[in-house]
Amino acid sequence: MQSTRVAVARSTRFVNVARAPHSRFRRLPCVLSVTSTLSATSIHTASTCRRLVNCRTASERSARRGFHTTNIDRASQDFYDVLGVNKDASQSEIKKAYYQLAKKYHPDANKEPDAKDKFVKIQEAYDTLSDENKRRSYDQFGTADPTGGGMGGGEGAGFSGFGNMEDILSQMFGGGFSGMGGSGRGGAGGGGFVSVGEDVEAAVTISFMEAVKGTKTSVTITPVVKCQPCAGQGTKKGARRDKCKTCRGTGRAMFQMGGFHVQQPCPECGGEGSTINPKDKCSSCGGNGRVRERKTVPVDIPPGCDNGMRVKLQGLGDAPIEGAGPSGDLYVRVRVIPSKIFRRKGADLYYDLSLPFTTAILGGTVRVPTVDGDVEVKIRPGTQPGDELRLRSKGAQKINSSVRGDQYLSLNVKLPKKLSTTQRNLIEQFEADVQGKPPSSDSDKQSSTTKENDSSDATDKQKDEDSDKSSGGGFFSRIKKDFEHFKGSSDK
The missing domain is CATH 2.60.260.20 (Urease metallochaperone UreE, N-terminal domain)
Structure with a gap:
């Protein structure tokens, strides 16, 4: 038996119930540590497995794959029962139930010993049922991943190894495991944490020619900005923030979740390390230091912009809810009205x-x-x-x-739908010339019906040929002139 310790450091988002009037998530560092006494052949971190997998024998690897731990309490829980909804509940009903339960059992708002465990189950149930693919797999197999061990909802379902718990924690805290002795990406081991504001998206509609040539337009947005009267501090003029007594100014608090010790932003100060006396709060922002401001932003649409493209305006998004980090960006999605010509x-x-x-x-x-x-x-x-x-x-x-x-x-x-008699005769003569047949004229048709003698026909034919030669150019030249005349009359 050996002790396996995993440290996770990951920047994540938390809802500060007391300090989030803008319904925004805060990005603050979270450190999670796990201490468990389990067999080395049953559970390993991802990085440990990568280092040791080549050193194990085939039988050891087979035994490791065949063994999994089962959390009896979690296996007995049905995700629909956890959220208190029916199995045919709609997504809106699931979301509504989740928000109510998450608000009730969130560690920041509920100090009961079992609140944290309930919150984890609620989060796990919502992550599965809010995704149609995961929900379909869960309904069929009792797990969101049919290839792995179940996580409730099915008979005998559990979680196989450490991987699924890693997925749960990643979904909860927005990060992954860092491996033995290392630090997570962007976490405490990576130095100071900088809060960044959220991006904002808007849309404009322009004409086809404006998209091709480029144009100037504008959009109206309401981004989160620093409160001007208090300069983003949340206090009245002359007042000062007090050091948080709960976290002693560190901005972090540790709580236990089952066998896990999770470090999260202090629920008292929201991770700032300081608090404001209610009587010293800024009247404009209510102590939040941030407000929403309506503004009109000019937008330059570059030439050649196409439908669905986005124009990025750096730094015009939301300011960070806490801290002095940079604001997010504004993305303007362009909708182009189709042309009737091109x-x-x-x-x-x-x-x-x-x-x-x-x-x-x-x-x-x-x-x-x-x-x-x-x-x-x-x-x-x-x-x-x-x-x-x-x-x-x-x-x-x-x-x-x-x-x-x-x-x-x-x-x-x-092509013309109707032809005059003259036009039709010209087309027939053209067809006869292309096919190498002698042109059939009205005199030819009458000679065949009245049976005139051959000498008269031969004389007429010779006269026609002499006439064509004297006009200079032959039959096709005459046809071309007739076509040009027909073209002129049709254009008119």
Whole structure:
């Protein structure tokens, strides 16, 4: 048998019931120490296991995996019974029950000997039932982790080894175990602790063009700030804070939780090490030293900002509830109203361009809208439906860069729904020319019905050919001229 001692130092958040009018959590250092007499083959800290696992034999490792301790009291507890809710309770009911019980049994507010143990069970039950995945696993297996030992809710459930207790303590105090003889991240072994304010998030809605070009706007927020009359001290002018008699100015208090000794912020002074006489409290902040202030903050939206992006304004978030640490940051989430003209993918823009079929066949120039204004674009003859043209550097600007994306034109060929007799004859003649067939004219149709002699047909055909040659260019040239004439009439 040997004694295993684990020290945990971890910055965490606690609710100071007497000093938290802003419903904010305080970030203060917490030190937890564990003293237990258990077999070395049954329970080890994570770091110890990492150092010794390679030195054990396979049988020892197998025996270690097969052994687990069971907390009978915890195994007999059902999480739903702990919170006093039904198994089909909604999340709002679970949250409401948790807040009521946590407020009642929190060590800062309840000095009864068993209050701390009840608070741990309440916290454990809420952490499991407030997470849908953990709750589903708990309902099915009696534990939030079906691969490990249970923690209540199922028959014969317990916790396997030290790992699950580590998870519970991590959830309670916002940290993890530091290993043998070491100190936790950001804890007492790491030097002084600096409290940092919470981040604040706001949202603005801008148009598509404002997002592409950039704009200036503003948001209204109510961050936590230092009380100006008392300069954040919480006392009246000329009054002084008294040294806390409970923690003797250290700001920390030790309490026992089962077999654990947990060091947490002093419940009397909230971890400050000093208290304020009620008659000396600042009338503006009630002794808290912090108030909420409504302010309007200007926001510069950079060019190229896209929907869902966030603009960070450093130091404009909440001031820390306690201490003189830096304020948090303000994050402004940008919502962009979609454009009715353009589609956007990153820095590239897309525009659907409809072309008359005559322009697609013969070519020409068209005017196209861009974010910089209309531009003329040349269309090559023989353009096909679905072809794509690229206008370089006509897209949105890339964030933190002077480079711009491109604008792509998706070409759609627009076909007429109705044709006049002349237009239809032209199309039929064009089709016949493409297929290498002689053009069928009205005279040809009548000659087939009246059965005129072949010599007359041959003479007419020769006259037509001579006429085409004399006009210069042949049949296709005439078709092209007719198409150009048809294009002009359709444009009008």
